[in-house]
Amino acid sequence: MDKEERLSTPKGISPFERIRCTNAAAAEYWSSRDFAQVLGYTDYRNFAQAVQEARVACFNSGQRIEDHFVDITEMIEIEISKASPECPTMSSTV
Secondary structure, X not given: XXXXXXXXOOOOOOXXXXXXXXXXXXXXXXXXXXXXXXXXXXXXXXXXHHHHHHHHHHHXXXXXXXXXXXXXXXEOOOOOOOOOOEEEEEEEOX
């Protein structure tokens, strides 16, 4: 399933369920870039600030940040005819 299919939500299915990913170990995670789009952010930099605040809240609640937020690098498309550059993003777990 490509990114466009994950971000378009059929009636009756939660947009968060639609963007859920699963790794090779069957652990669920969500891409912060997908979250940003679902939540209506037009500029990822603004959402990145919200993610940083969520990391602080996670730490302040006594949780280990590493258990809930993982920095990853994804390939993103900048133009259809050009190769995609690497772009920092993160995944989060429940």
